[in-house]
Amino acid sequence: MKKDSKEIFSNLTLEIVIEFCKHHMKQLIGAGIVVVFLIILAIAGHHGSNKETMQSDFSTQEELMEYKNEQVNEEYDTEKEYADVETLITKYYAAYAENDLETLQTIATPITTKEKSYIKLYSEYSEEYSDIQCHVKEGYDDYSYFVSVEYSIKFANIDTLVPGLDFFYIQTNDDGELYIDNAYSSFNRSVQETQQDENVSELIDSFENSDDVVLLQKDVSEKYEEALESDEALKTLMEETIPNAVSDWYKNYDAEAAEKEFAEDTTTEESTTEETTDETQTEETTDAESTEETTEESTEESTEETSEDSSQEEEVTYVYAKTEVNVRKKASIDSKSLGLLKQGKKVQLIEKMDNGWSKVKYKNKTGYIKSKYLTKKKPSAESTAFSKGDKIRLTMSVNIRKKASENSKRIGLAYSGEKVTVVKCLDSGWTKVKWNGKTGYIKTSVLKEQ
Numbered sequence: 001m002k003k004d005s006k007e008i009f010s011n012l013t014l015e016i017v018i019e020f021c022k023h024h025m026k027q028l029i030g031a032g033i034v035v036v037f038l039i040i041l042a043i044a045g046h047h048g049s050n051k052e053t054m055q056s057d058f059s060t061q062e063e064l065m066e067y068k069n070e071q072v073n074e075e076y077d078t079e080k081e082y083a084d085v086e087t088l089i090t091k092y093y094a095a096y097a098e099n100d101l102e103t104l105q106t107i108a109t110p111i112t113t114k115e116k117s118y119i120k121l122y123s124e125y126s127e128e129y130s131d132i133q134c135h136v137k138e139g140y141d142d143y144s145y146f147v148s149v150e151y152s153i154k155f156a157n158i159d160t161l162v163p164g165l166d167f168f169y170i171q172t173n174d175d176g177e178l179y180i181d182n183a184y185s186s187f188n189r190s191v192q193e194t195q196q197d198e199n200v201s202e203l204i205d206s207f208e209n210s211d212d213v214v215l216l217q218k219d220v221s222e223k224y225e226e227a228l229e230s231d232e233a234l235k236t237l238m239e240e241t242i243p244n245a246v247s248d249w250y251k252n253y254d255a256e257a258a259e260k261e262f263a264e265d266t267t268t269e270e271s272t273t274e275e276t277t278d279e280t281q282t283e284e285t286t287d288a289e290s291t292e293e294t295t296e297e298s299t300e301e302s303t304e305e306t307s308e309d310s311s312q313e314e315e316v317t318y319v320y321a322k323t324e325v326n327v328r329k330k331a332s333i334d335s336k337s338l339g340l341l342k343q344g345k346k347v348q349l350i351e352k353m354d355n356g357w358s359k360v361k362y363k364n365k366t367g368y369i370k371s372k373y374l375t376k377k378k379p380s381a382e383s384t385a386f387s388k389g390d391k392i393r394l395t396m397s398v399n400i401r402k403k404a405s406e407n408s409k410r411i412g413l414a415y416s417g418e419k420v421t422v423v424k425c426l427d428s429g430w431t432k433v434k435w436n437g438k439t440g441y442i443k444t445s446v447l448k449e450q
Contacts, residue, residue, distance in 0.1 A: 082136045082145070085170060088178050089149055092168075093129035096122075101262070108180035112193045113259050115185075121249050125242060128154045130161070135216065137207060140200050143172035144181075146207045148216055160231040162238065163223040165216065167417055169204065186417035190395040192370075193326070195333045208417070218436075221413055239399065243446070246396055255337050317349040319358065319374040322387075327367040331357035338367045346378075386431060390422040392447055400440035404430035411440045420447075 088107060095103035099120050105111055111119075131152040139145045147168045152161040169184035183194040184204060207213060228235040321341045328335040331353065339362065341347060347369070348361040358371045386392070396416050401408040404426055414420060414435050423432040423439065431444045 080136075082134060084178050085136055085145060085147060086132070086134050088170065088180065089134055089147065089168065090132055092180060093132060093151065097126050097128055099123035108182040108185075110194055111182055112188070112191075113255065113262055114191060114193060114253065115182075115187050116262050117253060118187060118246075118249070121245060122242075125155050125237070125245075126153055127156050130154065135213075139169060139171070140197075140203055145170040146204060148213055150216070150220060155234070155237060158231065158234050158237060160227050160234045162227050162234065163220050165220040165415055167204070167208065169200065186393075187395055189417070190393045193333060217415065217418070221415065224413060238397070243396065243398075247446070317376070318346040319349045319360070319376055320344060320346050320378060321369075322373050322375055325369055325373040327360065327362045327369055329367065331355060331359075331368040333370075335368070338362060338365060341369065349374075349376075386422040386425050386444075386447065388422055388424060391419050392422065392433075393417065393419050398442055398446055400433070400435055400438065400442060401430075402440060404428055404432070404441040406443075408441070411438055412436065414442075 092104065092107055094100075095107075096119060101111070101116055101119070104119070129151050131150070133150040135148040135150070137146045147170055149166045149168060151164050151166070153164055154161055167184075167186060169181045170178055171181045173179055182188060183196050184200065188194050189196070189201070189204075228238060321343050324343050325341050326337045327339050327341050327347075329338055330336075341362065347367075350359040350361055350366065352358045352371055356371055357368045358374055360367055360369055394414055394416050398414045398420075399410050400412045400414055400420075402411050403409075412435070418435070420433040420435045420442065423434055425431050425444060426441075429444050430441045431447055433440060433442055433447075
């Protein structure tokens, strides 16, 4: 692929040009050549701050987002080649099918322990990804991409290939190399274990709702249905075997056991260094955390004694989980999970913080939960599962039924990464949802696993 001058200059860095000048100073005697290199230096310096320059072209963040939303709603540029993107994605799927976590972590980051466990499970069924096609649009800045990936997957002991569709957000690192920003993978966007930029997430939603992406989703969905109808063994695998395996995995997932398992499996020097760093940081913060917890406990005891002396009982505030959510040791998504607070369960609220987190009392420990997942309103029996209008991003493909019955006709298949909107939760164990302009039913227990 022929590179234009802009692409060539974009690979230059200030250090490279300066080093060149040092070695060729005697030759740089013409004023014209000096001017040329001054221009190159300016371009190289500009490359390092392209994102800031691009954003400074707009007076407000709203203007920038409006411009980027228009971009992602434009049709794919089918004539432009993205060889580096295709190479990266092909390498990713080859490693994914083999459960090669060491390779995956060199091209996709971050990969959480929970996703590693999920990849291990899924790779037990998958053998190979093929027919990979990347549909690319520019991302949040000039050095990132939104990518819809069409593929076919070969499952063990199944002859028929299964069409699939996935999404990736690809960025460029400081060395000019592409990598997958895994915080925006279908898995992490559903599980919400890794922090995401709200502006990027907004653009991804706009991208996935653009006309050409919606048409692509429908096309792949139709091919998927045809594949299942043509192979009974495949249909059983996709509608029963794998969903049941994922359901069992979700129910029995043990975070601490998983962390231990993958820590033992890690053998590379880099990952060993990371583990050592994590352990060191944990040791360094233990005293501080212990002091904080002791101070909080002392404060609570002192407050209780004061309240008793004054014959006034301090009001305790409880909050309820809107959905199943992690309780963290610190106010950070990278912090250790103290446990999962089930949907509809309550915890004592200590403080609602300005950074988007709430400090809570959980199993006699101080923990932190993202405030957006909590509510002071006690859920009714009907709303314990989901509330009307809730939007749920799927982490696996789910059947949408015409009626609230497993024997009912299927009106479609919602893919991993797609959203459904809750209409009503039924006592029968089904949830009425809206999906792609259609109304249907999904088992409530399946939705809870998303």
